[in-house]
Amino acid sequence: MRRYAWHLGCLAVLMLCGCAKEGPEYASDLVPVRGTVTLDGQPLADATVMFLAKQGESRQTFAMTDSSGQFALATGAGLEGALPGEYDVLITKFVMPDGSPAPPDVAPMDVGAVEALPPQYSSPSSMTLTATIPESGGDVAFDLLSKPARKR
Numbered sequence: 001m002r003r004y005a006w007h008l009g010c011l012a013v014l015m016l017c018g019c020a021k022e023g024p025e026y027a028s029d030l031v032p033v034r035g036t037v038t039l040d041g042q043p044l045a046d047a048t049v050m051f052l053a054k055q056g057e058s059r060q061t062f063a064m065t066d067s068s069g070q071f072a073l074a075t076g077a078g079l080e081g082a083l084p085g086e087y088d089v090l091i092t093k094f095v096m097p098d099g100s101p102a103p104p105d106v107a108p109m110d111v112g113a114v115e116a117l118p119p120q121y122s123s124p125s126s127m128t129l130t131a132t133i134p135e136s137g138g139d140v141a142f143d144l145l146s147k148p149a150r151k152r
Contacts, residue, residue, distance in 0.1 A: 030081030031137030033061070033073040037091060039117070039144045043069030046101060047093040047117070049142075051131060054086040082133050089129035091142060092122045117144065 033051075037044040049071050050062040061082040063071035073082045093116045094108035095101060102113035120128045121144055131140050 027079050029083055030075070030079055031084055031133065031135065032080065033082045033133055033137050033140065035063075035071050035073075035140040035142065037065050037069045037071065037142045037144065040146050041143070043067065044091075044093065044144065045069060047091055049073075050090040050092075051082055051087040051133075052090060053083075054088055054130075059083060081137065084133045084135045084137075087131050087133065088127055089131050089142065090122065090124060090127050091117060091129065091144065093117050118146065 035049070037047055037049060044065055045067045047065045047069075048062060049065060050060055051073060053059045059075075061073040061075050063073050065071045072080065074080050075082070094113040095116045096111070096113055099116075102108050103111055108114075115122050119126045121142075129142060
């Protein structure tokens with residue numbers, strides 16, 4: 001339970017931080033970034049996707065996936081897009097212990113929700129996903145697996 005509380009705390013801090021720079025001049029530096037997340041080949045709905053800058057300024061952008069697993073990044077200040085650069089990517093999805101969706105607008109730990117994705121996607125301490133956002137923006141895709149692929 002402590003592990004989930006820690007993950008939720010990290011996620012909350014990251015979401016509240018937004019981007020270090022804000023204002024009209026910052027908005028003009030943002031580029032559009034859209035993407036899709038699948039889990040075992042199926043669209044992953046209601047997941048939080050966070051892009052965490054690897055270096056330079058402390059900046060994050062995030063989005064929620066829709067029913068088709070699609071998302072569009074935005075800053076914590078509500079500006080659409082992201083700054084070009086290298087990012088670590090964190091994807092989380094909380095569900096109730098029986099697998100049903102966690103209620104909206106309630107902190108997952110307040111209702112006993114648990115992380116549905118493996119830690120390599122959802123844990124800040126072991127995330128493996130990365131993305132590069134080019135100067136022109138673009139599309140990204142994350143094809144997640146619920147279990148590691150078997151080695152042959």
